[in-house]
Amino acid sequence: MIRIQAQFYKIDSWDDERAALFADFREVWGRNYVVIGSEGGYVRNLCGQPYWRDEITDIDVSFVHSASTLNLQFRTTLDQGASDESWGVRRLYIFVGNCANGCAVCTGILPSDCTVTTDVVLFN
Ligand SMILES: [Ca+2]
Numbered sequence: 001m002i003r004i005q006a007q008f009y010k011i012d013s014w015d016d017e018r019a020a021l022f023a024d025f026r027e028v029w030g031r032n033y034v035v036i037g038s039e040g041g042y043v044r045n046l047c048g049q050p051y052w053r054d055e056i057t058d059i060d061v062s063f064v065h066s067a068s069t070l071n072l073q074f075r076t077t078l079d080q081g082a083s084d085e086s087w088g089v090r091r092l093y094i095f096v097g098n099c100a101n102g103c104a105v106c107t108g109i110l111p112s113d114c115t116v117t118t119d120v121v122l123f124n
């Protein structure tokens, strides 16, 4: 299991453009932002142009992961200069939750989350 927490900063004049977090090229979090940031979060001017409001979104996602590496990417569909629309990430935490003892594949860290055990079967 992987759990990722972060704060995403939407800065200045986004025009219904999308921010997303990809884990191994699969989207695990995403949302569209508009100019005034009307969907909650902390909305006020934080940086960039003072006449465009900015917004902070708390991200907290968990997903099953079993590979030995993890490719993480924040991407956006912004198409104008950084003085008009931009973004940032703060407080990025990556937690790794191993499967319970004796478990090879799981959907969580509890023994009851185990889907494939590592028990050895002996044949005579
Ligand atoms: Ca601003």
Ligand SMILES: [Ca+2]
Pocket: 014, 015, 017, 078, 079, 080, 085
């Ligand atoms: Ca744009």
